[in-house]
Amino acid sequence: xxxxxxxxxxxxxxxxxxxxxxxxxxxxxxxxxxxxxxxxxxxxxxxxxxxxxxxxxxxxxxxxxxxxxxxxxxxxxxxxxxxxxxxxxxxxxxxxxxxxxxxxxxxxxxxxxxxxxxxxxxxxxxxxxxxxxxxxxxxxxxxxxxxxxxxxxxxxxxxxxxxxxxxxxxxxxxxxxxxxxxxxxxxxxxxxxxxxxxxxxxxxxxxxxxxxxxxxxxxxxxxxxxxxxxxxxxxxxxxxxxxxxxxxxxxxxxxxxxxxxxxxxxxxxxxxxxxxxxxxxxxxxxxxxxxxxxxxxxxxxxxxxxxxxxxxxxxxxxxxxxxxxxxxxxxxxxxxxxxxxxxxxxxxxxxxxxxxxxxxxxxxxxxxxxxxxxxxxxxxxxxxxxxxxx
Ligand code: GDP
Ligand code: MN
Numbered sequence: 001x002x003x004x005x006x007x008x009x010x011x012x013x014x015x016x017x018x019x020x021x022x023x024x025x026x027x028x029x030x031x032x033x034x035x036x037x038x039x040x041x042x043x044x045x046x047x048x049x050x051x052x053x054x055x056x057x058x059x060x061x062x063x064x065x066x067x068x069x070x071x072x073x074x075x076x077x078x079x080x081x082x083x084x085x086x087x088x089x090x091x092x093x094x095x096x097x098x099x100x101x102x103x104x105x106x107x108x109x110x111x112x113x114x115x116x117x118x119x120x121x122x123x124x125x126x127x128x129x130x131x132x133x134x135x136x137x138x139x140x141x142x143x144x145x146x147x148x149x150x151x152x153x154x155x156x157x158x159x160x161x162x163x164x165x166x167x168x169x170x171x172x173x174x175x176x177x178x179x180x181x182x183x184x185x186x187x188x189x190x191x192x193x194x195x196x197x198x199x200x201x202x203x204x205x206x207x208x209x210x211x212x213x214x215x216x217x218x219x220x221x222x223x224x225x226x227x228x229x230x231x232x233x234x235x236x237x238x239x240x241x242x243x244x245x246x247x248x249x250x251x252x253x254x255x256x257x258x259x260x261x262x263x264x265x266x267x268x269x270x271x272x273x274x275x276x277x278x279x280x281x282x283x284x285x286x287x288x289x290x291x292x293x294x295x296x297x298x299x300x301x302x303x304x305x306x307x308x309x310x311x312x313x314x315x316x317x318x319x320x321x322x323x324x325x326x327x328x329x330x331x332x333x334x335x336x337x338x339x340x341x342x343x344x345x346x347x348x349x350x351x352x353x354x355x356x357x358x359x360x361x362x363x364x365x366x367x368x369x370x371x372x373x374x375x376x377x378x379x380x381x382x383x384x385x386x387x388x389x390x
Contacts, residue, residue: 001217001218001220001223001229001230001233002050002217002218002237003050003216003217003218003229003232003233003234004024004048004049004050004095004097004232004234004237005046005048005097005213005214005215006022006023006024006048006095006097007216007232008214008215008216009022009097009099009211009214011187011191011214011216012187012211012214015183015184015186015187016179016183017180017183017184017187017198017211018180018208018209018210018211019099019210019211019214020044020099020100020101020102020210020212021038021099021100022034022038022043022097022098022099022100023037023097023098023099024048024095024096024097024098025073025095025096025097025098026077026094026095027073027077028070028071028073028074028077029070030073031045031069031070031072031073031096031098032066032067032069032070032073033066034069034098035063035065035066035069035070035098036066038098038099038100039100041063041064041065041066041068041069041100041101042062042063042064042100042101043062043063043064043066043068043069043098043099043100043101044060044061044062044063044098044099044100044101044102045060045061045062045063045069045072045073045076045096045097045098046059046060046061046076046096046097046099047059047060047076047079047081047093047096048093048094048095048096048097049081049083049086049091049093049237050091050234050237051081051083051085051086051091052083052084052085052132052199052215053083053084053085053132054081054083056083057081057082057083058076058079058081059076059079059081059083059093061075061076062101069098073096073098076093076096077093077094077095077096078092078093078094079092079093080092080093081093084132091237092236094236102202102204102210102212103204103205104200104202104203104204104212105202105203105204105205105207106129106202106203107129107130107200107201107202107212108125108126108127108129108167108200108201108202108203109124109125109126109127109128109129109130109131109133109136109144109197109198109199109200109201110123110124110125110129110180110181110184110197110198110199110201111123111124111125111133111195111196111197111198111199112124112149112184112185112188112193112195112196112197113194113195113196113197114194115146115148118148120148120149120150120151121148121149121151121185121188121189122146122147122148122149123146123147123149123155123159123160123163123181123185124144124145124146125144125145125146125147125163125166125167126143126144126145126167127143127167127168128140128143128144129199129200129201129202130199130200133199145163145166145167147159147162147163149185154182154185154189155181155182155184155185155186157178157182159181160177160178160180160181160182161174161177161178163177163181164177164178169203170207172207173203173207173209176208176209177209180201180209184196184198187216191216191218191226191229192218192219192222192223192225192226192229193216193217193218193219194217194218194219195215195216195217196215196216197213197214197215197216198211198212198213198214198215199213199215200212200213239254241254241285241304241307241308242254244300244303244304244307245287245300245301245304247300248297248300248301249297250287250288250289250290250297250300250301250304251266251269251286251287251288251290252285252286252287252288252301252304253285253286253287254284254285254308255273255282255283255284255285255286256282256284256310257276257281257282257283257284257310258281258282258284258310258311258312258313258385259276259281259282259283259284259311259312259313259314259315259381259382259385260283260284260285260287260305260306260308260311260313260314260315260343261273261276261283261284261285261286261287261305261314261315261317262287262289262298262301262302262305262314262315262316262317262318262328262332263287263288263289263316263317263318264288264289264290264291264293264318264319264320264323264328265288265291265319266288268288268317268319269286269287269288270286271374272315272317272374272378273286275374275375275378276315276378276381276382278378279378279379279381279382280382280386281378281381281382281385281386284305284308284310284311285304285305285308287301287304287305289301289323289328290323291321291322291323292322292323293323293327293328293331294327294331295327295330295331295334296331296334297331298327298328298330298331298332298334298335299331299332299334299335299338300335301331302314302331302332302335302336303335303338303339306335306339306340306341306343307339311343312343312384312385313343313344313345313346313381313384313385314343314344314345314346314381315345315346315348315377315378315381316328316332316345316346316347316348316349317348317374317377317378318348318349318350318351318357319350319351320349320350320351320352320353320354320357321351321352322352323352324352324353324357325349325350325351325352325353325354325356325357325358326353326356326357326360327353327357328349328357329349329356329357329358329360329361329364330360332345332361332364332366333360333361333364333366336364336366341366341367343367344367344368344369344384345361345366345367345368345369346368346369346371346377346380346381346384347361347368347369347370347371347377348370348371348372348373348374348376348377349361350373358370369384
């Protein structure tokens, strides 16, 4: 799960990591009010979307007065920010962060993440701050330093000190850098993060270290033990289809294609996506309705597929074992009664109660194309979509 910069900054603060004072605003008037609570300018007004690269996309602006902060907020709020990370459709900005601008003397990159290969949390730092770390990794990898953290010892002082020296920090700066690394590591482990990133970590005019940007991602599998973290979720930033699927406890992942897939079992669901690709098609989603789905859950899943405007054909591929084919069919018909079904359904039902399922679908009046097997179904779905676009 991702959160906004203003939320990450509040977490940093709670863990003793210095951030510029400031707060979120949803309107220009609110932005002006936040700026007034800070002693004096200049201020920085930043788009709050779950994406980096905001600076380059015009989502970070400076202001000298509270009135100007309001004006800049007015320019950013409501804009569709297109960054490298948002995809071409971009994100509509609904909030900005107004904070005291840092007088940046030097910029560094600092992060903690999990390196799956090493099975360790790693500290990553670079003197090439403020730039995209992915770009630095390509052009000058020698400027990126990494340090494995032992889970039993945690972040040790000497590791942080060594890293500070590699960055070329002065003795006074290293003194601040050590507790900074330790505090970030405490945040990372206590809140079950998958990423904590400061880019740029700034050294300001007074020689103090301060986080001029804040990014924190969490491990979804650990959210159950962090109600405070889960409460920071912003549904505006999530795929609407996935948010809806979460309500029904479905294993659903939205994709960009046009063939909606309803499948039981994660393995079969993945194989279905592969076989669609191999026939030249493109799946609109991954969906595993699970082994013990009720007709209601199936109806929910089918509604999500129908509501997706990109979907031009639905491929129902069910191998009934524990899941009964008639339950799937009932769910499909139930959802079809509520929502108009304008796309053809290619149906492959096999296994437990397959005949009963086929009979229910046949009697439903829906536009159904029967498939003899999985490959036949995938091929038919691909042909229907191609035919529709031709
Ligand atoms: P990102 O582009 O989404 O990573 O957003 P950032 O918050 O990192 O802002 C982009 C860039 O704007 C940074 O790399 C800095 O160079 C600059 N910037 C951000 N905040 C400040 C600030 O308070 N003071 C100054 N001088 N520059 C800032
Ligand atoms: Mn940044």
